[in-house]
Amino acid sequence: MRGGPGLGNIQPSQSDYFQVTRSAGHGDYHPIVLAPATVQEAIDLTTLAFDLADKYRHVVIVVADGLIGQMMEPATLPPMRDPHLHPDAASWALTGAEGRxxxxxxxxxxGAETGERHNKEIQARLRVIREAEQRATEVFTEDAEVIVVGYGTAGRIAESAVHQAREAGLKVGLFRPIALWPFPERRLGALAGRARGFLAVEMNAGQMVDDVRLAVNGRAPVAFYGRLGGAVPMPEEIYDAITGVFEQVASLPVAGD
Amino acid sequence: MATTLTEEQTPPIDAMEVVYQRPEALTDVPTHYCPGCGHGIAHRMVGEVIDELGIRTQTIGVAPVGCAVFAYNYFNMDFIEAAHGRAPATATGIKRVFPDRIVFTYQGDGDLAAIGTAEIVHAAMRGEKITVVFINNAIYGMTGGQMAPTTLPGMKTTSSPSGRDVEATGQPARMSELLATLPGAAYIVRRSLHNVREIRKARKAILTAFKVQQAGLGLSMVELLSSCPTNWGMTPSDAMKWVEENMVPVYPLGDYKVVDAVRDL
Structure with missing residues (x-):
């Protein structure tokens, strides 16, 4: 993802979250969307993407921001695998109709009727994917009063800010979605019963924050911090935003009181 | 006057010699094509060629968007429906995964010469070892007879009711001539479906095009001038005459690119 809109620039951005998670093409569906925060994850998630695409016969998008795409860092390549057909492929793959x-x-x-039937089949598949493929990683969430939510590069920078805040004695954690669709709403919803506030950090004007609010479902305030048009936040900016959330929730009654 | 055999004179069915039948490579499904449309002829020839080469179970076809969108219902082999104009890109993926299979696209001029121009040009540039059957009837058939890049100068269509104005819309796209300039193309020829003699030549060219792929020589394409009686507003026989009298002068028949190795096939 690059800074937009239009031709924009080639700076890192997360401006296309809505586009990839909501409408990868025309049609009433979500693709599976995987968002790496490191070069190693970009490698691993690309492998996973092909496996998921075969398993579900569904579109999978690996969405990296421009920083991941232009970054060099050490990474381990997985062992080479022979290209192979999925075990179920015989029922649908185009290999030549030999003996079948x-x-x-x-x-x-x-037809509208066949179209609706086909869409219902896709929706049934999406429900299975939504159950099975939610992915996220967490840091310090066990006792966190405030949880920062960010993915990709924004999530990685937020982790630095979270470590700084912990050193300053603030009980803050990081929740980094790895799957953007299906969004890891189940785990985030469970955390919403414990944490007192959330901070969504993105390199856009606020897109994933909508999914955070849906998962939190009004049980805690959800704040937002974003940089636009190719700007990348510094950990200090996010640190300041974290302290702002602590000030905001300090006046709120503690859950259960 | 034709004689009609009475029931007593008709030989029993098992005593008759089969001289003409549906190729195995075609399904027993009535097509949706209009009377007089060239798709039926072209489908049959592709089916015959695939049978002749014995490659039906090794062949994967790619259908276009347009009148031939349902080609996968009529060909008795593995088939995929590509998005508008993207058949050469789809075929590229299949051929590269299964280089030992035979992969062909079947595309009209709205698909190949308009929305899919980039795909066919780059497939030829890359020298993809696929076969392209290109049906050119100078019009968008499925969508209602609108002007296409291939529409003849002055030709009336639903979107050029006064005739194609070449000052405003340019000259007809001659795809065979264009693709013949690309090194990755091995066999680029134009044939026509307007009479039996030309149909026989077209069948031979389709056979050669598939052999070019078998030999791995590069991209092979047979452009077939075809009729659209419905959207041209003509009877089928008048439409065939119109192909000969009006399309052939604009789209000369012939071999536009035949690499030397094709002669050894």
Missing amino acids: TPNVVTSLCL
Whole structure:
């Protein structure tokens, strides 16, 4: 993702969260979206993306911001794998109809009835994916009063800010979504019962924060800090935003009181 | 006057010699094509060629968007439906995963010469070892007879009711001539479906195009001038005459690129 809109620039951004998680093309569906925060994750999630695409026969997008794309850092390549067909592939893959009836791959559904039936099948598949493929990583969330939520580069920088805040004695944690769709709402919802406030950090004007608010579902205030147009936040900025959230929640009653 | 055999004179069915039948490479499904449309002829020839080469179970076809969008219902082999104009890109992926299979696209001029121009040009530039069957009827058929990049100068369509104005919309896109300039193209020819003699030549060219792929020589394409009686507003026979009299002068038939190795096939 690069700074936009339009031609924009080639600076790192997270401006396309809505586009990739909501509408990767026309049609009423979500792709599976994976967001790496390191070069190592970019490698690992790309491998996973192909496996998930085969498993669900569904679009998978690895969405990296411009910083991941232009960064060099040490990484370990996984062992090479022979290209192989998914075990179920015989029922749909186009390999030549030797010894079987032909397979046809098409998404063309001209009739409204067949179109709706096809969409319902896709929705059933999305429900399975939504259950099974939520992914996130956490730092210091066990006892955190405030939880910072950020993905990709913003999440990685936020982790530095969280460490600074912990050194300053603030009970803060980091929740970094790795899957943007399905958004890790189950775990974040559980944390919402314990934490007193949330801070979404993004390199955009506030997109993932909507998903954070849906997961938190009004149980705690959700603040937002974002940089726009290719600007990358410094850990100090996020640290300041964290302290702002602590000030905000200090006046709120503690859950259970 | 034709004689009709009475029931007593008709030989029993198992005593008859089969002289003409549906190729195995085609399904037993009635097509949706209009009377007089060239797609039926072209489908049959591709099916015959695939049978002749014995490659039906090794072949994967790529359908276009347009009138031939349902080609996958009519060809008895693995098939994929590509997005508008993207058949050469889809075929590229399949061929590179399975280099030992035969992969062909079947595309109209709205698909190949308009929305998919970039795909066919770059597939030829890369020398993809795929075969392209390109049906050119100088019009958008499925969407209702609008002007295409291939529409003839002065030709009336639903979106050029006064005739194509070349000052405003340019000259017809000659895709065979264009693709023949690219080193990755091995066999680029134009044939026509307007009479039996030309249809026979077209069939031979389709056979050669598939052999070019088998030999791994590069991209092969057969452009077929075809009729659209419905959108041209003509009878099927008049439409065939129109192809000969009006399309062939603009789209000369012939071999535009035949690399030396093709002669050894």
